[in-house]
Every structure is written in structure tokens, then in C-alpha cells.
Amino acid sequence: MTSDRAYTVAVLPGDGIGPEVTREAVAAVDAAGAAHGFHVRWSTHDFGGVAIDRHGPPLPDATLAACRAADAVLLGAVGGPRWVGGAETPETGLLAIRKALGLFANLRPARVDDPALSPLKAGIAAGADVLVVRELTGGLYFGDKVEGDEEASDLCRYSRGEVERIAHVAFKAARDRRGRVTSVDKANVLATSRLWRRVVTAVAADYPDVALDHMYVDAAAMALVTGPTRFDVILTENLFGDILSDALSVLPGSIGLLGSASLGDGGPGMFEPIHGSAPDIAGEDRASPAGAIEAAAMMLDQLGETRAAGALRQAVAEAIAGGVRTPDLGGTARCSAFGAAVRGRIDAAARVAA
Ligand SMILES: NC(=O)C1=CN([C@@H]2O[C@H](COP(=O)(O)OP(=O)(O)OC[C@H]3O[C@@H](n4cnc5c(N)ncnc54)[C@H](O)[C@@H]3O)[C@@H](O)[C@H]2O)C=CC1
Ligand SMILES: CC(C)CC(=O)C(=O)O
Ligand SMILES: [Mg+2]
DSSP: OOOOEEEEEEEEEESTTHHHHHHHHHHHHHHHHHHHTEEEEEEEOOOTHHHHHHHSSSSOHHHHHHHHHSSEEEEEEOOOGGGTTOSSOHHHHHHHHHHHTTOOEEEEEEEOSOGGGSSSOHHHHTTOEEEEEEEOSSGGGTSOEEEOSSOEEEOOOOOHHHHHHHHHHHHHHHHTTTSEEEEEEOTTTOHHHHHHHHHHHHHHTTOTTSEEEEEEHHHHHHHHHHOGGGOSEEEEOHHHHHHHHHHHTTTTTOGGGOEEEEEOSSSOEEEEESSOOOTTTTTTTOSOOHHHHHHHHHHHHHHTOHHHHHHHHHHHHHHHHTTOOOGGGTOOOOHHHHHHHHHHHHHHHHHHHO
């Protein structure tokens, strides 16, 4: 098929398993592009620990400029023990790029296709289908810090406007799903959470067709692993969303399965798996690239290539159902072999459709 649509994507492989999983995501998108009539112009840039080693800062100006100029950004993961304790770390680079691109909304979906892959009892995990909508550029991660040997503090701050805009994202997402938002906070203790709850409740008035309830984060953490089917969209702030979404990954069976989209007001979105750089398995070709491929599917959705996005998801689901499983899911498949299996299924589906 000829390529009549073209996109520019900045790839930031990053550190640890980042380059391994990103390689497979890029190859999967290329296979889907060949099958569905579009072409991606990829450019690769240093970001994270690798950028510290080569250039000094974790987010070099040239990397940020390339991201701003792209239609989308595909990120692997950053971080690792060798950069801990530096003045600038891979993680400060990650926060900086989210802020610089205005990516205030982080969407992290998880669906249980096969409850047998979940470490939870099948009766608990079966049917779970949850979207975490996490505020990404406010809260504790971005507040003023005091870092001393005897005392330290991190300021948690939210404004009405910051809560309103992420609440709208969650309510709109719920309209396309099962019409329920659970806002998660710690309003029994935190002033920011009380503001959060008031603002979310006010925004809910614009969405009479969406049901809203509120939960404290401690209870939500328990409910996520004891009764996850009660949730549709979970709306929450930055730190709580970071923690709850790792817990969410237990439902389908592995953190290696989940992708995410970080979106702002119209500029390029950034798409990444929810996991980190996994230094414990880096370089061994045993990471699951499924989360990175799901992130790439979310990117294709955002670019309007929804059929190709569906092809990626179907290929991943078929590969796993067919027994191609990386060690995190109890299998022996290599990261590269899983990627090849996904590409094979994308090609096969295209041949059937032709
Ligand atoms: N978006 C990003 O770039 C993120 C970066 N990090 C950074 O990553 C580094 C490592 O952090 P950790 O706390 O160890 O979290 P992690 O998510 O990297 O790893 C946690 C556990 O999950 C496993 N795991 C992660 N991804 C996997 C995959 N695709 N397939 C199979 N198993 C996988 C790892 O082997 C490890 O046992 C740190 O420097 C951290 O700051 C952490 C989270 C997000
Ligand atoms: C490494 C942190 C800055 C972020 C994180 O853990 C995440 O976004 O999941
Ligand atoms: Mg995290």
C-alpha cells in the first residue's frame, strides 16, 4: 500500500529497557503504517541519563526543540542507579519535558483480557476496565523543595484552574466509556484535596450524564485490588495517580503491559509505557514491549490512525493469547521475539484484509 499520510515523531529511547521496548514499538508502527497507508518520519534524541552522560543536562535544548517540532513524542523510560544523587537527574528531565510541553493530562488505561494472567483471583480481576486520568504538571512533584540534611520539604500546591482542566478531561473520557468518574483524594487530611473535591464537584454539574463519586486514596488503593470492576474512570492528582497506576497494572498481570498518553492543549502529545527503566532486567532482552506498543497505539489514535492503533492492540492481544509471553507474564519470549510476533500478526491481518 502507498504511504499517503506522513507524521513526524520524536523518539526518546532513554535509559535501561527504554531503548529495547521503544525499538519494538517503532517497528510495530512501521508495520502498521505499511498496512494502513501512512508513513512515520522518526528522529531519535538523547534524553534522561544518556543525555546527562553525553551533554550534561537530561533534557538538552535540541531534544526539546525536536519534540516541539514533532507531531508526537514517543518515550521509552529514563533513570537508573548511576544517576541518583546528581544535581540534575533523568527524573528531573522527565518532569521538565512534561512541564515544557504543557502535558497536564496523563491517561493510563488498563483492561483485563485474560484474568488467568493476573496474580489476583480470577473472580476479582475478570471484567476490570479502568482508565486513570492523572494530573501531570502540578502537586508535590512540582512544588518548591527544601532539601537539607536535617530537614526537607516538598510543597503540594494546586490551583482551581489546574483542577478544572483535568476534571474536564476525566468527565469527557467517561462519556465515551461507562459514564462514571471516581475522584480520588485525601480530603480528610489535605487542603489541596479539599480544593480538588470542591472543584471536581462543581465541574461535574456540566456533565449530568456522568456519575461522580469520591474516594480517599487509601481506600481506593484497597478497592483497586479487591473490587476493581467498581471503577470506570479514576480522576486523581499527580502523586496518587503515579502510585495507583502501578497498582492498576497488577490487574492485567504486569506493569509491562500498560501504556500512557500525556496530553496538553493542542501541542504534540507524549506517549510512553507507565513503567520505568527497569535496571534489574536492562540489556537482557527480556522486558515486555507490550506497554510501549500500547503507548504507540495511543499515539496513533491521537494522530487519527485509529485502524492502525486497533491493529497494534489486536496483534499484542493475539500474541499473548497465543502463548508468546515475556517472563513477567510467566513465559520465556524475548522482548525482540515478542515484537517480531506482533509484527507478524499485523502483516498477517493486513494480508487477510487485502
Ligand atoms: N517514565 C519513566 O521514565 C519512569 C522512570 N522511572 C525510573 O526508572 C528507574 C527504575 O524504577 P523502578 O522503581 O525499578 O520501576 P520500574 O517500573 O522500572 O520497575 C519495577 C519492576 O517492574 C519490572 N518491569 C518494569 N517494566 C517492565 C517491562 N516492560 N517488562 C517486564 N518487567 C518490567 C522491573 O523489572 C522491576 O522489577 C528509576 O530510576 C525510576 O526513577 C520510574 C517510573 C517511570
Ligand atoms: C519517574 C517519575 C518522575 C515519574 C513516574 O514514576 C511516572 O510518571 O510513572
Ligand atoms: Mg510511575
